[in-house]
Amino acid sequence: MLAYRMIPPEYTEEYEIKHVSFGRPHVVLLGAGASYAAFPNGDKNGRKLPLLKDFVEVIGLEHLMSEANIQLPFDDFEAIYSRIALDPDLTSVKGRIDTAVYTYFESLELPEGPTLYDHLILSLRRKDVIATFNWDPFLWNACHRNRSTASPPSILFLHGSVAIGRCDNCKIVLSRSQVHCKCGRAIEPVPILFPVTKKNYNSDAAIAAHWRNLQRALKECWAFTIFGYSAPKTDVEAVALLKEGWGRVNDRNLEEIEIIDIKNEDSLRASWDQFIHTHHYTVKRSYFESWLAEHPRRSCEAIWAQNMDCMFIQPFTPPRNSSFEQLHAWFKPRIDAESAG
Ligand SMILES: [Zn+2]
Secondary structure, X not given: OOOOOOOOOOOOHHHHHHOOOOOOOEEEEEOHHHHHHHOOOOOOOOOOOOOOOOHHHHHOOHHHHHHOOOOOOOOOHHHHHHHHHHOHHHHHHHHHHHHHHHHHHHOOOOOOOOOHHHHHHHOOOOOOEEEEOOOOOHHHHHHHHHOOOOOOOEEEEOOOOOOEEXXXXXXXXXXXXXXXXXXXXXXXXXXOOOOOOOOOXXXXXXXXXXXXXXXXHHHHOOXXXXXXXXXXXXXXXXXXXXXXXXXXXXXXXXXXXXEEOOOOHHHHHHHOHHHOOOOOEEEEOOHHHOHHHHOOOOHHHHHHHHHOOOOOOOOOOOOOOOOHHHHHHHHHHHHHHHHHO
């Protein structure tokens, strides 16, 4: 009698392009480290993205520090801002800091060629979700400039963004640059939430809705990528909400968690322990080594093929340092296969 053995098909690029089966989302969470990695030389005009340690210098808040009687060094903006926010005598200084920060972030412009954020948006499908803690306009604007090539994933702003506003009548989020909604109502800016322990995520209807959407997506997702987010001290509330969305670690033993960060693995493992089931996580040093970069628009399918179907998979990466034309041409067969299926 002949014995038949199942031989899995070879994981070629053609196989990856054709296999579009997932409805469950890939959720990507972006922290300050992601925008920093995406724009290492700053914006189009060389304006830098601040980190907490150089925030005061980059935004140019030194004069307000001396008004608030805060001495050098200014290397912990989280602590400085918390102190100012709690002091009723510094309400006016706080107001001017808020305005200066908003104005600075609003002035940032995307560089002309494709950036890491353009790659990220093109590498996810409409079912997927990017949730960001960053205020900068880059992610939103990158969605806009790629939308004629592919529908972007859902974008959620967990701490607000200078790029968005909301219409309370239609309950939608729109570009802040649009002054009026289609219904005729003026667009309200969505505030940016500063680093204080009690952020009050319910104070803005759009931010509250984005948190609810993220929690729903986390419950459903098959892959969760945490990129450049180190859960700072003032984000206790955020981590608790993420955890509530993710659920019990023992119920999530098959899903893939991926951490993209330059920190050492022990400290990352300690930060994300409540999310990680035994060994089901990987740490990548750079976005370009991630599931998204190596299996664009097919990340969930590729993780399934490797972990569940035990296939030997290899990466298929889009061209880096290319023009938009070349990048969009590379993605086209993948996007076409999705609508064909
Ligand atoms: Zn409206």
